[in-house]
Amino acid sequence: MSGRGPAYLRKVTNTVLDALLQAAETAGHDRGFSLEELAGLVARLKTSEQFTEFYRRGYRQLLEAVAEDELQHKRADAFHRLMVHPFSPHLQDGTFDRAILPNVLALFASRIDLC
Numbered sequence: 001m002s003g004r005g006p007a008y009l010r011k012v013t014n015t016v017l018d019a020l021l022q023a024a025e026t027a028g029h030d031r032g033f034s035l036e037e038l039a040g041l042v043a044r045l046k047t048s049e050q051f052t053e054f055y056r057r058g059y060r061q062l063l064e065a066v067a068e069d070e071l072q073h074k075r076a077d078a079f080h081r082l083m084v085h086p087f088s089p090h091l092q093d094g095t096f097d098r099a100i101l102p103n104v105l106a107l108f109a110s111r112i113d114l115c
Contacts, residue, residue, distance in 0.1 A: 005065045
């Protein structure tokens with residue numbers, strides 16, 4: 001996944017942790033509480049309807065990040081197909097081995113900063 005995906009997951013996690021902290025502050029009333037009370041608080045947050053839209057939005061944005069990564073991969077594959085086409089006759093007659101293509105394409109891509 002691109003840098004966007006992990007950054008997004010961090011943002012989602014931070015939002016959930018902030019909600020946990022806010023709920024703990026509200027439930028604890030600055031007195032502190034036991035591990036059992038914390039477990040009960042977490043259980044209530046897991047089923048809270050307040051998170052429904054958050055989960056929908058998060059899932060949609062995660063799918064968008066995956067789709068963006070797939071599009072970038074397709075763009076790189078198009079580049080690879082264009083690079084391989086001139087070698088087709090040599091691949092068909094066995095002059096070149098297909099096993100070396102990934103390394104050759106990676107070299108070309110690194111030289112023009114495509115991937």
